[in-house]
Amino acid sequence: MKKRIIKFITSFKIILLLSLISLIYFAFLASPRYESTAILGVKSTSTSTDTSSLIPIIGLTSSSKEDLMYLKEYINSYDMLTILQKDIDIKSMYEGKIDYELLLKDLDIKEDFLKYYQSRIKIVYDDLTGLLSVSVSAFNPEDAKKIADTILKESENFINEISHKIAREQMNFAKEELEKANLELSNIQKEINEFQNSNSMLDPITQAKTQSAIKTQIEEKIIAKEVELATLNSYLNANTPQVKALKSEINALKSQLKKESDKLTSKDKNDKLNYLAIDFSNLSFKLKFAEDAYKLALASYEKSRLEANKKLKQVIIISSPILSEIAVYPNVIYDVFSVFFILTLIFGIIKFTYSIVEEHRY
Amino acid sequence: MWHIINALILRELKTRFGKNETLGYIWVIFEPMMHILFMLIIFTMIRDKVLPQVPFSLFLISGMVPFFMFRNIVNFIMNGIDANRSLFTYKPVRPIHVFLARALLEGIIYFIAFCILIIITGYFLDYNVKPNNLIYSLLIFIWTVIFAFSLGLLFAVLFHGKDIIKNVINYLLAIMYFSSAIIFPLWIIPNQLIDFLAYNPILHIIELFKENYFETYPVVAQINIEYPLLCTLVLLFFSLGIYYKRRVELGTA
Numbered sequence: 001m002k003k004r005i006i007k008f009i010t011s012f013k014i015i016l017l018l019s020l021i022s023l024i025y026f027a028f029l030a031s032p033r034y035e036s037t038a039i040l041g042v043k044s045t046s047t048s049t050d051t052s053s054l055i056p057i058i059g060l061t062s063s064s065k066e067d068l069m070y071l072k073e074y075i076n077s078y079d080m081l082t083i084l085q086k087d088i089d090i091k092s093m094y095e096g097k098i099d100y101e102l103l104l105k106d107l108d109i110k111e112d113f114l115k116y117y118q119s120r121i122k123i124v125y126d127d128l129t130g131l132l133s134v135s136v137s138a139f140n141p142e143d144a145k146k147i148a149d150t151i152l153k154e155s156e157n158f159i160n161e162i163s164h165k166i167a168r169e170q171m172n173f174a175k176e177e178l179e180k181a182n183l184e185l186s187n188i189q190k191e192i193n194e195f196q197n198s199n200s201m202l203d204p205i206t207q208a209k210t211q212s213a214i215k216t217q218i219e220e221k222i223i224a225k226e227v228e229l230a231t232l233n234s235y236l237n238a239n240t241p242q243v244k245a246l247k248s249e250i251n252a253l254k255s256q257l258k259k260e261s262d263k264l265t266s267k268d269k270n271d272k273l274n275y276l277a278i279d280f281s282n283l284s285f286k287l288k289f290a291e292d293a294y295k296l297a298l299a300s301y302e303k304s305r306l307e308a309n310k311k312l313k314q315v316i317i318i319s320s321p322i323l324s325e326i327a328v329y330p331n332v333i334y335d336v337f338s339v340f341f342i343l344t345l346i347f348g349i350i351k352f353t354y355s356i357v358e359e360h361r362y
Numbered sequence: 363m364w365h366i367i368n369a370l371i372l373r374e375l376k377t378r379f380g381k382n383e384t385l386g387y388i389w390v391i392f393e394p395m396m397h398i399l400f401m402l403i404i405f406t407m408i409r410d411k412v413l414p415q416v417p418f419s420l421f422l423i424s425g426m427v428p429f430f431m432f433r434n435i436v437n438f439i440m441n442g443i444d445a446n447r448s449l450f451t452y453k454p455v456r457p458i459h460v461f462l463a464r465a466l467l468e469g470i471i472y473f474i475a476f477c478i479l480i481i482i483t484g485y486f487l488d489y490n491v492k493p494n495n496l497i498y499s500l501l502i503f504i505w506t507v508i509f510a511f512s513l514g515l516l517f518a519v520l521f522h523g524k525d526i527i528k529n530v531i532n533y534l535l536a537i538m539y540f541s542s543a544i545i546f547p548l549w550i551i552p553n554q555l556i557d558f559l560a561y562n563p564i565l566h567i568i569e570l571f572k573e574n575y576f577e578t579y580p581v582v583a584q585i586n587i588e589y590p591l592l593c594t595l596v597l598l599f600f601s602l603g604i605y606y607k608r609r610v611e612l613g614t615a
Contacts, residue, residue, distance in 0.1 A: 124583075127553040345595040352602035356363060356458055356609070 015347050019340040026335045031097040032327035036144035037135040038152055039318040042067040042159055065125075067159055067313065072123050074158050075134065075151055078110065081117050087150055090117070092142040096110045121151075127182050131318060141323045148321035156315040163312035172310045174301040181297040185290040192283050204276035211273060218257045225250045366454055370446075370463035373502035394434070395475045398426050400482075405545065413547060415486050417576045423479050424572050426546035428503065431472035432510040432564055433535050438464040439514030440528055443612060452615050457612045460606065461515055462570070469507040476503075494577040502571040509567060509594050519608055542568055548582050560584040563593040 008014060042064050058177050084090040091107055092114065101119060105112040122135040133153060136146040176295055201207050229246045236243055375390060406419045413421055442460040449455045484491030493499040521527040542565045548556060559565055569585045605612070 068528070194434045342592070342595065345599045349595065349602055352599075352606050355606055359456075359609075 015340065015343045018343055019336060021072040022339040023332070023336045023355065026330040026332045027098075029098050030330045031099055033099075033137045033139060034141040034144045034324045034326075035135050035137045035328045036141070036148040036324055037133060037319070038148050038321045039131050039133045040152065040155065041131045041318060042313055043316050044313050051321070064130055067162070068125055068130070070162065071155055071159060072125060072132060075121065075123055075155065076118055078114050078131075080151065080154060081114055083154055084117075084147060084150055088146050090147060092155065093138055093140075094120075094149070097139045121147075127278055128175075130131045136321070137328060141325065145323050152315070152317060152321070156226075159313050159315050164308060167304065167308035167310075167312065171301070171304040174297065174304045178294075178297040178301045181290065181294040185287075185294050187206040188283065188287045188290050192280075192287060195283060197281065200275055201276075204273055204280045208264060208273040208277050211260060214300050215257065215260045215264070218238045218260060222250060222253045222257065363459070366459045367463045367466065370449075370455075370459055372465050373493070374463060374467050383428055385577045387411070390471055391429055391474050391478070394430060394472060395479060397473070398423065398430065398479065401426065401545075402479075415547075415580055416572075416576045417483075417489055419483050419487065420480065420489065420491065420576070421547065421572070421573050422484060424575055425542070425568055427476040427479065428506045428532075428568050429539060429564065431468055432506055433539070434472075435465050435507065435510035436514040436517065436535060437532070438468060439511065439519045440531065441524060442518060456609070457518075458609075461511065461518065465507055465511040465514070468510075469504075469597055473503065493575045495574040498572060498574040502567060502574060505590075505594070506564075506567055506571070509564070509597070512594060512597040512601045515605060516597055519601060519604045519612065522608070522612055538562060538564060541565065544568065547594065548585075549580050552583075556582060556584050560589070563590040566590040 044063065081090070091113070094102065095107060101116065105116050107113045107116065120137050122137075124133050124135075125131075126133070134148065136144050136148040136151065138147055196202055225246060229243065229250065232246060233242075233245050262272075375387070378386075378390065402419055402422055405422055439461045442464050443457055446455075446457075446460045449460070450457070480491045483489075517528070517531055521531070541559050541562050543551075543559070548565075548569060551559075564588070566585055567590050569582065570587060570590075573579050573585070574583075575582055
C-alpha cells in the first residue's frame with residue numbers, strides 16, 4: 001500500500017490528478033467574477049495655464065497627472081473602502097463567495113479587507129493619454145457596476161475637495177488680511193477724530209492758510225495806516241487828536257498782528273499751527289495708506305471668494321462603467337492549462353534532479 | 363555528491379588565483395569588487411545625488427553585484443566543460459558537479475563582495491544599509507544564482523562545442539547589462555520602453571531585489587514576480603532535461 005502511494009506520487013499521474021482538481025475548482029466551484037471598467041481624466045476649468053512648455057523637458061509632472069496620481073492613491077485607500085462600505089455595503093458583496101484568495105483572508109480584519117479590496121480593483125494610469133482606467137471586479141455584474149459608480153462619484157468629490165480646500169484656505173487668509181486692514185483703517189480714523197476734537201479744528205492746514213491770510217490783511221492795514229500817519233504828520237501837530245487816534249490804531253493793529261503770527265509759529269510752544277499741520281499731514285498720510293491697503297485686501301478677498309466657489313477641476317468620465325455580461329474569471333481552459341503547465345515544469349525539474357543525483361550516487 | 367562539489371570549489375579557487383595562498387584568497391573577493399569600484403567612482407562622480415529615493419552609489423552596487431554575478435555564473439558554467447575536461451576521466455566527477463561548484467563559488471564570492479561594498483559605502487555615506495526585507499532580499503539573491511545557473515546550464519548543454527555561439531551569447535549578455543536598468547533607474551524611462559524591457563527576466567529579479575532591499579525604492583508597475591518565476595521554471599526544466607539526455611556525451615573526457 002505504502003509503496004503504491006509512493007509510486008503514485010512519483011509518477012506523472014499526480015500531475016493529472018492535481019490538474020483535474022483544479023479543473024473541478026475552476027469550472028464548478030469558483031464563483032465567477034465580472035468586471036466593470038471606467039476611464040476618467042481630470043480637467044481644470046480655469047482658463048489660465050500655469051504649465052509652461054519647458055516642463056515636459058525638465059520632467060516635472062503636469063497638474064493633471066498629479067491629480068490622477070492622488071486619485072489613484074485615494075481609490076486604493078482605506079478611506080475609500082470605508083465610504084464604499086457605508087454607501088453600498090461592499091463587504092456583503094464579497095462575503096460567502098468561493099474564491100481561493102478569499103479563503104486566506106478574514107474580511108472582518110481591516111488590513112485583510114483592504115488588501116482584498118485592492119486586489120479586486122485595478123487602476124492603470126496611461127502616460128500617453130493622461131487617463132486613468134479603473135477596473136472593478138465583483139461576483140455579479142450589478143455589484144461591479146455599483147462599486148465602480150460609487151468610486152467615480154467619490155473621485156469627483158475628492159478632486160473638487162482638493163482644489164476647494166486650497167481655495168478656501170486662500171479665502172480665509174484673504175479674509176483675515178481684510179479684517180486687519182479694516183481695523184487699521186478705523187484706528188487711524190479714530191486717531192484723526194481725537195486730534196480734531198482735542199485741537200478743536202477740522203484741518204490745521206486750511207486753518208493755517210486762513211490765519212496767514214488774516215495776517216497779511218492786518219499787515220496791509222498797518223501799512224495803509226502808517227502812510228496815512230506820515231501824511232497827517234506833514235501838516236498836523238503830533239498832539240492833535242487825529243494823529244493820536246491813528247497812532248493808537250496802528251499800535252492796536254501791531255499787537256493784533258503779533259498775536260496772529262504767534263498762533264501760526266512759535267519758538268517754544270507745541271500747539272502752534274505749524275506743528276499741528278505736520279502732525280495732521282502725518283495722520284492723513286497714514287489714513288491714505290490704510291485706505292489703499294484696505295482696497296487691495298478687499299479686492300483679493302473678492303477674488304479668492306470667487307475662486308473658492310467656482311468648480312476648479314472636473315473629473316471627466318470618458319467611458320462609464322457598464323453592466324458586463326461575460327465573466328472575466330475564471331477562464332477555465334486558460335487557468336487549468338496554466339496549472340497543468342506549471343505543475344508539469346515543477347514535476348519535470350524534480351524528476352530530472354532526482355535522476356541526476358541518483359545516477360551519481362556511489 | 364557534496365564532497366565532490368566541495369573539492370571542485372577548492373580546486374577552482376586554487377586554479378584561479380592560487381599562486382600565493384593568502385593573497386590569492388583576498389584577490390578572489392577583490393577582483394570582482396575592483397571592476398565595480400571603478401565603475402562606482404566614475405558614475406558617482408558624474409551623477410551623484412540625482413536620485414532622491416536611494417543614494418546613487420548604493421543603487422549601483424545593488425544592481426551591479428547581482429548582475430555581474432549572473433553574468434559570471436552564465437559565463438563560467440558555459441565554459442565549465444572545456445576547462446575541466448581532464449577531470450572527467452575520474453568516474454565520480456560529472457559535468458553537473460562542475461556547474462554547481464562554479465555557480466556556488468561565484469554566488470559566495472559576490473555575496474561577500476556585496477556585503478563588503480555595501481557596508482563600506484554605507485559607512486562613508488552615513489546611510490543605514492540594513493535591508494528593508496532581509497529574508498526576501500536574501501531569497502532573491504539566491505534566486506539570481508539559481509536563474510543564472512539554469513541559463514548557464516542551458517547554454518552549456520545546448521552549445522557544447524560551438525564556440526562561435528558562445529561568443530555571440532557574450533555579446534547578448536552585454537546587451538542585457540544595459541537593458542537591466544543597472545546604470546540608470548528604471549522609472550526615468552518612458553512607460554512604453556519599460557513594457558519592452560520587461561521581457562528581460564533578470565531585470566525583474568534585480569528590480570525585485572532592490573525593491574526589497576531599499577525601503578524608499580519606487581515600485582514600477584510592470585515589475586512582477588510571476589514572470590521571472592515562470593522563466594526560471596521553464597529554463598530549469600529544459601536545461602536539466604537536456605543535460606540529462608546528453609549527460610554521457612558531455613561527460614566524455
